[in-house]
Amino acid sequence: VLLSRVDQLMIAPLSNPSELGIYVVAVAIAELVLVFNNAVRDVYFAEESRSPDMGRVARAARISTIVTFVLAVTVGIVSIWGIPLLFGGEFSSALLPTWILLAAIVLGNPGSLAGAGLSAYGRPHLRSWSLLVALVANVVIVLLLVPSLGAIGAALATAVGNAIAAGMNLVWVRRIGVGATAKDFCAIRREDAATLVQLMTARFRRRGDA
Numbered sequence: 001v002l003l004s005r006v007d008q009l010m011i012a013p014l015s016n017p018s019e020l021g022i023y024v025v026a027v028a029i030a031e032l033v034l035v036f037n038n039a040v041r042d043v044y045f046a047e048e049s050r051s052p053d054m055g056r057v058a059r060a061a062r063i064s065t066i067v068t069f070v071l072a073v074t075v076g077i078v079s080i081w082g083i084p085l086l087f088g089g090e091f092s093s094a095l096l097p098t099w100i101l102l103a104a105i106v107l108g109n110p111g112s113l114a115g116a117g118l119s120a121y122g123r124p125h126l127r128s129w130s131l132l133v134a135l136v137a138n139v140v141i142v143l144l145l146v147p148s149l150g151a152i153g154a155a156l157a158t159a160v161g162n163a164i165a166a167g168m169n170l171v172w173v174r175r176i177g178v179g180a181t182a183k184d185f186c187a188i189r190r191e192d193a194a195t196l197v198q199l200m201t202a203r204f205r206r207r208g209d210a
Contacts, residue, residue: 110170
């Protein structure tokens, strides 16, 4: 919660309320994709707590990264027209921060699932260390960039924080030796797309039968 909100608390005193408003709009739009990311993470945390399998978590991370990327691109394109339409032309400058935050969510997705795996393996303190270091980095970068770049600086700070948290989670996974590496979480494979198609087909069939 701190990592996703502390920058909003700092923007107004470091910049101005207009930049805060622009950034809040960007965060609200980006969180449409983040909801999916968090849902997948929570589901796999519950599943892996019963029968931990980091290889299965890594596969889920790769597949969910594909979906997250597609969602992020879709939201990013729609935002070109959606932001002025929904919030007014004065918020058009929220587009670039929105794109930065969407990219941060996609890049952080593998590490987010790795964090769920760490918790399921009884190592939640490692994920907490990742978040703590990311929070400190986020605050430092906000202090450095927001006075000159405003909402864009805050978005860049969030992106760096996400990258640090995700990267550290992947490092922890490799170090504790649970049968998966950072590459297993990040390198999309041909069979991942095939699995995703199968899952979507099965889902639509179940809906049709209902």
